[in-house]
Amino acid sequence: MFDDADRDLMRAFARYIDHANELAQSEQKAVLTPIGERVRDHLGVDPQSVPVVTEELPDHRLVDADIALEELAGDAPGALIGIAGDDSRFHSSVSEFIANPHMRWAPGPVSYADRATGPDATRRVVSFGLRLLTFDGSPIAVVQRSAKPEYGRSSATLELLGTDQDAAAAFLQRLRALMIERSVLRGQVLSFVRSEYGSDAGATFLRRPDIAADDVVLADGVLDEVVDHVVGIGEQRDALLAAGQHLKRGVLLYGPPGTGKTLTIRHLLTRTPDVTAILLTGSSIAAIGSAAEIARTFQPSIVVLEDIDLVAMERHSSPQPLLFEVLDALDGLDGDADVAFVMTTNRVSVLERALADRPGRVDLAVEVPLPALPERVRLFRRYAGSLPFSDDALAEAAERADGTTGSFAKELMRRSVLGAALRGAQPADEDLRAALDSLLTERSALTRKLLGTRTGDGADDDEPDDDDDDDGEAFAAGEVGWVAVAPLSRTTFRPDGSIGTLATGIQYVDEEEDEDEDEDEDDGGTPRP
Numbered sequence: 001m002f003d004d005a006d007r008d009l010m011r012a013f014a015r016y017i018d019h020a021n022e023l024a025q026s027e028q029k030a031v032l033t034p035i036g037e038r039v040r041d042h043l044g045v046d047p048q049s050v051p052v053v054t055e056e057l058p059d060h061r062l063v064d065a066d067i068a069l070e071e072l073a074g075d076a077p078g079a080l081i082g083i084a085g086d087d088s089r090f091h092s093s094v095s096e097f098i099a100n101p102h103m104r105w106a107p108g109p110v111s112y113a114d115r116a117t118g119p120d121a122t123r124r125v126v127s128f129g130l131r132l133l134t135f136d137g138s139p140i141a142v143v144q145r146s147a148k149p150e151y152g153r154s155s156a157t158l159e160l161l162g163t164d165q166d167a168a169a170a171f172l173q174r175l176r177a178l179m180i181e182r183s184v185l186r187g188q189v190l191s192f193v194r195s196e197y198g199s200d201a202g203a204t205f206l207r208r209p210d211i212a213a214d215d216v217v218l219a220d221g222v223l224d225e226v227v228d229h230v231v232g233i234g235e236q237r238d239a240l241l242a243a244g245q246h247l248k249r250g251v252l253l254y255g256p257p258g259t260g261k262t263l264t265i266r267h268l269l270t271r272t273p274d275v276t277a278i279l280l281t282g283s284s285i286a287a288i289g290s291a292a293e294i295a296r297t298f299q300p301s302i303v304v305l306e307d308i309d310l311v312a313m314e315r316h317s318s319p320q321p322l323l324f325e326v327l328d329a330l331d332g333l334d335g336d337a338d339v340a341f342v343m344t345t346n347r348v349s350v351l352e353r354a355l356a357d358r359p360g361r362v363d364l365a366v367e368v369p370l371p372a373l374p375e376r377v378r379l380f381r382r383y384a385g386s387l388p389f390s391d392d393a394l395a396e397a398a399e400r401a402d403g404t405t406g407s408f409a410k411e412l413m414r415r416s417v418l419g420a421a422l423r424g425a426q427p428a429d430e431d432l433r434a435a436l437d438s439l440l441t442e443r444s445a446l447t448r449k450l451l452g453t454r455t456g457d458g459a460d461d462d463e464p465d466d467d468d469d470d471d472g473e474a475f476a477a478g479e480v481g482w483v484a485v486a487p488l489s490r491t492t493f494r495p496d497g498s499i500g501t502l503a504t505g506i507q508y509v510d511e512e513e514d515e516d517e518d519e520d521e522d523d524g525g526t527p528r529p
Contacts, residue, residue, distance in 0.1 A: 034106040035083055035130065036098035042132040043139050043163050047098045053168060055158040058290065059147035060203040061179065062156040063115045066125035068178035069144065069158075072171070073133040081130050083143075084108025089128070090151040094143050094159045097130075113146055117184040119205045135174070138167035186298045189269060189277045192287040203294065208273065209266040216267050217378045217406065218260055222366060226251065226264055229364045230340045231271050234300045237338055246335035250361050254348035255368035258405035258452030261344040264368065265304050268342065272302065281306040285322060292329035292339075300338040303329075309345040323354050327361045370403055370454055379409045387413060393429035397436050405452035412436060 032040060032047075039047040057065060073079045083089055083097060084106050097105045111128035127146035134140065143159040158175075162168030189206040216223050229251055233240065237247055253261040269277050276298040278291040285305055295301035311322050330341045343362070345351055355362050371379060376398040383406070384394060401408060415435035420427040439448060 031101045032099050033097060033104050036105075038081065038107060038132070039098055039130075039141050039161065042141055043161065045163055047141070047161060048095070050161045050163060051165075052094050053160045053162075053172070055160065055172060055175075056155045057158070058202060059156045060185070061183075062127075062146050063117055063123055063125055064179040064183045064185070065144070065156065065158060065175070066115075066123070067182045067184075068175050069126075069131055069133075069142065071178060071182070072135065072175065073131055076133060079131055079133050080110055080126065081132070082108045082110035083128065083130060087151070090145075090148050090153070094161070097143070116205050118188060119207045123184075135171040136167055138162060138164040138171075140168065140171055180297060183298065185276065185294060187274045187276055189279065190294065191279045192284045192291065203278075203290075206279065208277075209269050211263060211266040211270045213267060215382070216260055216263050217371065217375050217382060218264070218368060219372065219375060222368065223264060223267070225364075226253070226366055227268065227271065230268050230302065230342060234272070234275070234338055234340070237300075241336060247338045248330065248333045248335060248340075249363055250330050250341045251343070252348070252351070252355070252362050252365040253342065253344045253368055254365065255346070256370055256405070256452065256454060257346050258407045259368045259370055260406065261368050262306065263406075265306070265342060265344065268302065272300075274300075276301040277304065278302070279304045279306070282310065285311050285326065288322070288326050288329050292332065295339045296333060296337060302340045302342060305341070305343045307345065308343045309347040309350040321354070323351065324358070327354070327358050330361045331358075370405065373399060373402075376401060376404065376409070379406050380412075383409045383413045385413075387417065387427050389416070389427065389432050390429055393432050397432055400436060400440070401453075403454045404448075408439070408448070408451040408453055411451055412439060415439070 036047055043050060085103065085108070088103070089097075089105070092103075092105075096103070110126055112124050113127035114122045115125050117123045125146075126144045129144050131142040131144060132139070133142070139162070141161040143157075145153070145157050145159075147153050147156050160168060160172065162171065185203065189208045190203045191206055193202060193204050213223060229249060233247055233249055240247060253264060255261060269275075276295065278294055278301070280287060280291055280303070285308060288303075288305075291303050295303050305326060308323065308326065326341070326343075333339055341362075343351075348365075377395055380394045380398045380401075381391075397412065401412070412432070412435055415438065416431040417427050419434055420431040425431075438444060
């Protein structure tokens with residue numbers, strides 16, 4: 001048990017500890033580093049009394065921030081200095097740079113890094129430095145840093161100190177506006193990649209394709225319908241808005257692989273040279289949030305999501321399927337947002353139910369089927385180019401190659417040229433026929449499938465088509481003979497909605513649905529011992 005003397009001693013010791021801490025904090029506050037002294041001289045007050053405002057931004061926006069800050073700084077001498085020191089500076093706070101009894105942070109060389117400003121252009125930007133500038137007569141200090149995922153910094157940061165908080169807020173507002181006005185992202189074709197440290201996706205620049213309308217071989221009217229919806233709405237935005245109509249739109253291109261969906265998108269990008277485009281495919285579709293933000297900020301814009309069926313039901317940063325994140329991003333745009341979402345899929349059945357459950361997100365679905373004979377003739381002539389094949393030979397080959405795509409036609413022409421070269425002659429109709437005969441043989445069945453062949457002479461008639469055999473489509477048509485069993489309740493369920501009772505010791509097999517509805521409800525299927 002403690003007596004009164006013990007308690008008095010403990011209280012006295014506690015007061016001593018509190019006093020020692022106050023002295024240590026007072027001493028630490030008073031010890032400005034050389035960097036802290038420069039900031040104090042610029043601000044005119046003790047920087048330890050000034051709050052720090054932090055602005056985080058994706059690392060791909062660092063170029064925009066660098067351009068905006070350089071414009072705001074003007075030609076002021078000594079407006080940019082570096083911070084010398086070891087690697088601990090990459091995870092030290094601004095407060096530690098200003099006052100630190102253990103590390104005397106001093107001015108040093110500015111750290112720079114090259115950042116892309118286009119597919120073939122770069123800019124040297126400040127990756128670590130201190131800017132001392134004046135805005136509307138008020139002094140401002142900004143620490144500019146790039147992302148350093150290896151040091152736990154997944155985003156770029158601007159850390160701002162200003163004696164006048166109203167002026168500091170106005171400075172940030174002007175900075176953000178300049179970052180949009182001067183942005184290197186506007187009107188570019190972008191994609192997203194993840195860093196080696198698994199940090200947030202960052203934008204990268206791609207060259208804008210150059211695909212003419214004649215290069216896209218589709219059935220009559222298909223390309224025009226897509227172009228009118230994606231490009232035409234943007235071109236007629238004033239008339240639509242004046243009539244109270246919305247601009248945002250969602251387009252779905254569906255059909256077998258190799259039929260021209262990607263080529264159609266490349267043509268759309270060619271037709272829109274000043275439009276910001278973001279291309280997402282595969283795992284990069286997980287960056288849909290960042291892509292939608294860029295699309296919203298730098299309108300007019302197009303967001304392309306290729307082969308969305310491959311990741312539609314996967315879950316990434318959210319518990320809901322990725323497809324729903326995509327649809328939410330489209331739904332989150334204002335009606336007057338000049339943004340087009342264009343999705344492609346080889347298996348529309350994977351998406352159909354989800355799209356139907358959230359109506360209005362996609363307002364145009366266009367099938368891009370296997371090319372019919374007129375389209376195949378155009379494809380063969382296109383890929384033949386200047387090769388000396390007769391029109392009759394190309395038409396004959398196109399007719400024989402039923403169910404093939406442009407990939408097949410392209411490979412056929414290459415084999416024709418190779419065959420002629422092997423016999424030491426110029427390509428002729430006989431080389432075209434020989435190459436086609438080889439591709440249509442049984443041993444080339446897998447090659448044909450890999451080139452996109454589905455039906456006709458070049459098809460694998462013995463093997464089911466993956467798209468046609470999709471469970472989702474069969475279920476919609478009521479053609480699946482499965483039986484689902486809930487063993488605890490001894491209940492069976494069939495695709496037509498009928499419910500039966502599971503008999504003990506009986507196993508069910510797939511079969512055609514019994515026409516007698518009453519018998520179905522009693523038995524739930526056909527028993528097998």
